[in-house]
Amino acid sequence: MRMEDCTVEENVQIAKDTYKMKIKGNFVKECRTPGQFVNIRIGDGREYMLRRPISISEIDRGENLVTIIYRIVGEGTKFMSNIKKGNEIDIMGPLGRGYDVLSLKKGQTALLVGGGIGVPPLYELAKQFNQRGIKTIAILGFNSKDEVFYEEEFKKFGEVYVSTVDGSVGTKGFVTDVIKKLQAENNLAFDKYYSCGPVPMLKALINTVGEDGYVSLENRMACGIGACYACVCKKKKNKDVISYDEKKVEYTRVCYDGPVYLASDVEI
Numbered sequence: 001m002r003m004e005d006c007t008v009e010e011n012v013q014i015a016k017d018t019y020k021m022k023i024k025g026n027f028v029k030e031c032r033t034p035g036q037f038v039n040i041r042i043g044d045g046r047e048y049m050l051r052r053p054i055s056i057s058e059i060d061r062g063e064n065l066v067t068i069i070y071r072i073v074g075e076g077t078k079f080m081s082n083i084k085k086g087n088e089i090d091i092m093g094p095l096g097r098g099y100d101v102l103s104l105k106k107g108q109t110a111l112l113v114g115g116g117i118g119v120p121p122l123y124e125l126a127k128q129f130n131q132r133g134i135k136t137i138a139i140l141g142f143n144s145k146d147e148v149f150y151e152e153e154f155k156k157f158g159e160v161y162v163s164t165v166d167g168s169v170g171t172k173g174f175v176t177d178v179i180k181k182l183q184a185e186n187n188l189a190f191d192k193y194y195s196c197g198p199v200p201m202l203k204a205l206i207n208t209v210g211e212d213g214y215v216s217l218e219n220r221m222a223c224g225i226g227a228c229y230a231c232v233c234k235k236k237k238n239k240d241v242i243s244y245d246e247k248k249v250e251y252t253r254v255c256y257d258g259p260v261y262l263a264s265d266v267e268i
């Protein structure tokens with residue numbers, strides 16, 4: 001993990017209130033797994049005290065570039081959306097533990113399930129699975145058509161289904177409605193799932209397809225480096241959550257031990 005002044009190479013709107021930013025810096029050399037994140041200082045850090053944790057959606061080690069996708073949810077992210085190409089940005093990262101890309105073998109199939117701003121980290125995962133000969137089925141959930149992004153990008157790697165809550169594009173409803181529809185048609189076969197999104201989506205997903213997969217949690221964070229315990233989530237009993245700590249603790253720090261966990265390991 002590094003703290004580094006990086007260069008913004010691109011910062012463009014790609015959907016309603018949703019922006020894509022490319023960041024160049026030496027920290028990219030340390031990016032390991034899809035699903036890690038960066039913690040971004042907003043401005044000079046005086047007006048916006050807390051950094052903003054944003055997941056990495058694409059890694060380009062050759063160019064020392066990462067892409068992040070973020071949504072404007074408050075003044076801090078609004079400030080980010082006005083950063084211009086060529087400006088410097090203070091990055092702490094890469095942080096956290098991502099998805100295990102070695103959990104499937106060539107020829108197997110991964111089901112990728114993302115909701116809203118939970119979609120971006122699945123893109124680098126789809127890319128790495130594709131490079132390893134693993135098929136992907138992506139199910140991407142949004143509120144409405146104007147919020148949809150990266151549908152075409154995911155199609156480069158495999159099948160893609162979209163759901164929208166208002167039905168303005170794709171299946172009306174939630175990602176689990178797409179899954180139930182495909183299951184009813186006997187048209188959904190996969191070996192493991194990989195998900196990221198809001199808690200209700202993750203709960204519904206587990207209820208629909210079980211616990212044989214991975215969840216990435218979006219708990220609110222403060223320090224982002226495992227020091228403040230603002231982001232904890234409860235471990236399931238008798239489960240050894242992947243952790244740098246030797247001692248058993250009842251809670252796990254999402255920013256440090258996660259954000260990606262086996263679905264069977266954490267209380268959601």
Ligand code: FES
Nearest residue numbers: 222224228229255
């Ligand atoms: Fe401080 Fe996770 S945000 S421990």
